[in-house]
Amino acid sequence: MGDEDWEAEISKPHMSSYVPVFEKDRYSSGANGDTFNRTPASSSDMDDGPRRDHFMRSGFASGRSLGNRDAGESNKRENLSTIGSFGVGKGFANRGFLNNKFDEGDSSGFWRESNDSEDNQTQDRGFSRRGGNELEQHEGTQRTGGPFGSKRPPLSGGGNGDTYQSRSGNGSGRGGYKGLNEEVVTGSGKKSWKSEAEGESGDTQGPKVTYIPPPPPEDEDSIFAHYQTGINFDKYDTILVEVSGHDAPPAILTFEEANLCQTLNNNIAKAGYTKLTPVQKYSIPIILAGRDLMACAQTGSGKTAAFLLPILAHMMRDGITASRFKELQEPECIIVAPTRELINQIYLEARKFSFGTCVRAVVVYGGTQLGHSIRQIVQGCNVLCATPGRLMDIIGKQKIGLKQVKYLVLDEADRMLDMGFGPEMKKLISCPGMPSKEQRQTLMFSATFPEEIQRLAGEFLKSNYLFVAVGQVGGACRDVQQTILQVGQYSKREKLVEILRNIGDERTMVFVETKKKADFIATFLCQEKISTTSIHGDREQREREQALGDFRSGKCPVLVATSVAARGLDIENVQHVINFDLPSAIDEYVHRIGRTGRCGNTGRAVSFFDPESDSHIAQPLVKILSDAQQDVPAWLEEIAFSTFVPGFSGSTRGNVFASVDTRKGKSTLNTTGFSSSQTPNPVDDESWD
Numbered sequence: 001m002g003d004e005d006w007e008a009e010i011s012k013p014h015m016s017s018y019v020p021v022f023e024k025d026r027y028s029s030g031a032n033g034d035t036f037n038r039t040p041a042s043s044s045d046m047d048d049g050p051r052r053d054h055f056m057r058s059g060f061a062s063g064r065s066l067g068n069r070d071a072g073e074s075n076k077r078e079n080l081s082t083i084g085s086f087g088v089g090k091g092f093a094n095r096g097f098l099n100n101k102f103d104e105g106d107s108s109g110f111w112r113e114s115n116d117s118e119d120n121q122t123q124d125r126g127f128s129r130r131g132g133n134e135l136e137q138h139e140g141t142q143r144t145g146g147p148f149g150s151k152r153p154p155l156s157g158g159g160n161g162d163t164y165q166s167r168s169g170n171g172s173g174r175g176g177y178k179g180l181n182e183e184v185v186t187g188s189g190k191k192s193w194k195s196e197a198e199g200e201s202g203d204t205q206g207p208k209v210t211y212i213p214p215p216p217p218e219d220e221d222s223i224f225a226h227y228q229t230g231i232n233f234d235k236y237d238t239i240l241v242e243v244s245g246h247d248a249p250p251a252i253l254t255f256e257e258a259n260l261c262q263t264l265n266n267n268i269a270k271a272g273y274t275k276l277t278p279v280q281k282y283s284i285p286i287i288l289a290g291r292d293l294m295a296c297a298q299t300g301s302g303k304t305a306a307f308l309l310p311i312l313a314h315m316m317r318d319g320i321t322a323s324r325f326k327e328l329q330e331p332e333c334i335i336v337a338p339t340r341e342l343i344n345q346i347y348l349e350a351r352k353f354s355f356g357t358c359v360r361a362v363v364v365y366g367g368t369q370l371g372h373s374i375r376q377i378v379q380g381c382n383v384l385c386a387t388p389g390r391l392m393d394i395i396g397k398q399k400i401g402l403k404q405v406k407y408l409v410l411d412e413a414d415r416m417l418d419m420g421f422g423p424e425m426k427k428l429i430s431c432p433g434m435p436s437k438e439q440r441q442t443l444m445f446s447a448t449f450p451e452e453i454q455r456l457a458g459e460f461l462k463s464n465y466l467f468v469a470v471g472q473v474g475g476a477c478r479d480v481q482q483t484i485l486q487v488g489q490y491s492k493r494e495k496l497v498e499i500l501r502n503i504g505d506e507r508t509m510v511f512v513e514t515k516k517k518a519d520f521i522a523t524f525l526c527q528e529k530i531s532t533t534s535i536h537g538d539r540e541q542r543e544r545e546q547a548l549g550d551f552r553s554g555k556c557p558v559l560v561a562t563s564v565a566a567r568g569l570d571i572e573n574v575q576h577v578i579n580f581d582l583p584s585a586i587d588e589y590v591h592r593i594g595r596t597g598r599c600g601n602t603g604r605a606v607s608f609f610d611p612e613s614d615s616h617i618a619q620p621l622v623k624i625l626s627d628a629q630q631d632v633p634a635w636l637e638e639i640a641f642s643t644f645v646p647g648f649s650g651s652t653r654g655n656v657f658a659s660v661d662t663r664k665g666k667s668t669l670n671t672t673g674f675s676s677s678q679t680p681n682p683v684d685d686e687s688w689d
């Protein structure tokens, strides 16, 4: 395909005449007669990373359009791809390129990106043939100008004139903040931690971070703004709850029974909470009784308030001293979460519930100016909400003393304890001054808790901790209608556009596997006149927050995201989640689809299943679907039964899921740390922190 053909390709996508309708039966197993062909390509067709690279650079930077595919082109591309030289003659999405696009000069930068942890997966799926020398070579080139740097003009968005522009072309491939309190991916693909302090003192990791997030609105209406619970909110009461461990206090049935102080009760009322959710019914009395807790409840079911309310109640009862300016602050509570946007959200909840009290909550996270974080803290800090890297940096700078910590909360605890963040969490609990687990109260919350992680959690929790399981541990929220479509890699964009056109303006999150694909798909959708923004770890923090703001406000009803947005984010009116790429881990799937169907509202999730790359997830996916009483396509079952997944045994959840408190089973506690069998989170994104 000649270069000039690209433009036409973008503006005239090959759309199928089929217009999808969001009805369960229409999406199941192709029952509607719609055919979703398996990609007939050989395994080299999965080798889409470089094709994406190519597309992103030559397609957009040079104003060429997305190409549609044909078998002939595919074959040619495949032949080229077997040459083994990445970047040679490959384009995105099976379009096929006859000539070497990479000799155009700028190699743009996807080479270095693919070394990021998020892309490690992609490497598994096709980057593996890339030669180290090439990688180095292109890495070097990339740092001097990203693909979305000065070469590529902003692309027009949808009809409203939005623009989509990833990275702000600051010359840093990492969007300008990398190196500060961020994970640095080593050559082996393993993450290590880079001291933010080091970064800010001008080391080689990147330019100084200057971003100061705007303060949240201070008016009461904004503080207490909330969305309505949905029609299924009352159905929460029918979910079975299991509490394990000794001497669990009884659940409470109403907020009044919690006997909270008047100010807290007022705040609860202003937040629109009239009725407890199950995880709140059980967790609040447990925390009020001073017990350690591991709680697992479905996405969107109110876990944040389940820990915040009793902690604040304790603080009020203990007669907490009003926060005041001090160079060294000694917070009573530390809350950690894996992503910046999530910790900010938790902070806003803490601020809401502590409104009118002397408790001061503060949030600090990576990607923002360290000095700003410190200034927030020194003004007074009772509840510190932090991402792990920034927290460790602040502790290192001796702005935070840990002696007074009575409550340590790990939200998304399974993520906080996996190989990405686990070592950092271990460092935290062994920091000088941090009260031992016997002296503090440790609380862990998530919608998923793999067995292996539960065992690791023992190191953080008192041995008599209580385990609350609301419904099935690791199960998907039943308010989300799940549909799995068999869509080959090269039909995905078409299908996505079809679905989005049918959805109209309803808010939709589209998950993809890599940062560069997020850019690519977002740009592509903008070309299709679908107002889209994106969030991923290569965007500057300012851009991430802007993107989230535009999505929340409805300005951009489509948010293309990597796994950085999979957990915890509570955004009103997200009616659809589309897994353009399925994640490698089923837990990740559960979290992603949990961005919709929250708080008793209903939502829909559609996932593109490409048999070439997603077979490994077929078994756990079937299990998740059937547990949530969703239709399971026959073809998916077939794939599931014909695929061997180590550690997964169809009827029981093996070690992929934990259906119970692992202390009940025969599993032994591993106190030595991270066992060899523990798998790293395969969706290890990028700049989680």
Ligand SMILES: Nc1ncnc2c1ncn2[C@@H]1O[C@H](COP(=O)(O)OP(=O)(O)OP(=O)(O)O)[C@@H](O)[C@H]1O
Binding pocket: 226, 227, 229, 272, 273, 274, 275, 276, 277, 280, 297, 298, 299, 300, 301, 302, 303, 304, 305, 446, 447, 567, 568, 569, 570, 594, 598, 599
């Ligand atoms: N008792 C309640 N009554 C009304 N709304 C509630 C109640 N509890 C929580 N909510 C609201 O429900 C939404 C989801 O809560 P939250 O974000 O805490 O869920 P979560 O369980 O932490 O989800 P995730 O697993 O995705 O992190 C929020 O908007 C929250 O304000």
